[in-house]
Amino acid sequence: MGKEAVTLGADVFAFFTRNPRGGRAKALDPADIEAFLTFQQEHGIGTLVAHAPYTMNACAAKENLRIFARETMADDLKRLDQLPGNLYNFHLGSHVKQGVETGIELIAQQLNEVLRPEQKTTVLLETMAGKGTEVGRGFEELRAIIDRVGHAERLGICLDTYHVWDADYDIRGHLDEVLTDFDRVIGLSRLCAIRLFVSCRSSSRRPMMPPAMPAKSP
Numbered sequence: 001m002g003k004e005a006v007t008l009g010a011d012v013f014a015f016f017t018r019n020p021r022g023g024r025a026k027a028l029d030p031a032d033i034e035a036f037l038t039f040q041q042e043h044g045i046g047t048l049v050a051h052a053p054y055t056m057n058a059c060a061a062k063e064n065l066r067i068f069a070r071e072t073m074a075d076d077l078k079r080l081d082q083l084p085g086n087l088y089n090f091h092l093g094s095h096v097k098q099g100v101e102t103g104i105e106l107i108a109q110q111l112n113e114v115l116r117p118e119q120k121t122t123v124l125l126e127t128m129a130g131k132g133t134e135v136g137r138g139f140e141e142l143r144a145i146i147d148r149v150g151h152a153e154r155l156g157i158c159l160d161t162y163h164v165w166d167a168d169y170d171i172r173g174h175l176d177e178v179l180t181d182f183d184r185v186i187g188l189s190r191l192c193a194i195r196l197f198v199s200c201r202s203s204s205r206r207p208m209m210p211p212a213m214p215a216k217s218p
């Protein structure tokens with residue numbers, strides 16, 4: 001994947017930690033990790049964004065689904081720590097009619113169980129569109145999760161422009177105001193990655209999807 005990024009002229013890239021629809025991750029080969037770290041240095045590749053599978057739902061009503069989410073995240077973070085200093089982005093999940101408050105509590109609970117002080121990966125809460133019972137539509141919901149997490153220094157935000165647009169933040173007409181609000185509620189220092197969607201038509205509500213672009217480390 002690093003080679004492909006370099007071929008495209010990129011110096012960062014995002015990838016899925018495993019099949020985005022879930023499932024087991026391939027065993028890591030230490031030789032592969034070594035080879036990538038050397039390649040990364042040689043080609044000046046910066047911070048990577050690893051994306052968690054979409055099937056993870058930290059605030060599911062069913063306990064087995066929450067256990068799956070917790071174990072998947074813990075496993076992903078353990079693996080990512082072999083490539084220190086990168087970012088791990090996840091969708092907060094859907095509270096499935098338990099209420100936003102319960103959803104926020106359950107997500108924070110999972111993060112408190114999984115995050116370790118010695119961890120070398122920053123976990124990103126992704127801004128969500130709020131479809132159905134999705135948590136993370138408003139910046140306040142993200143802030144409420146951060147406030148409940150013990151090792152909040154290991155947390156950042158991935159701003160998905162498509163999701164915030166869908167959540168009714170007018171990033172096309174009032175980007176400065178949206179960012180000011182982000183700064184007021186969450187703090188710009190937590191903005192670690194931007195997933196940028198570009199539309200060919202000025203009024204399109206269904207933009208095209210370029211790859212994610214990490215902005216900066218916290």
Ligand SMILES: [Zn+2]
Binds near residue numbers: 051090091160
């Ligand atoms: Zn995402």
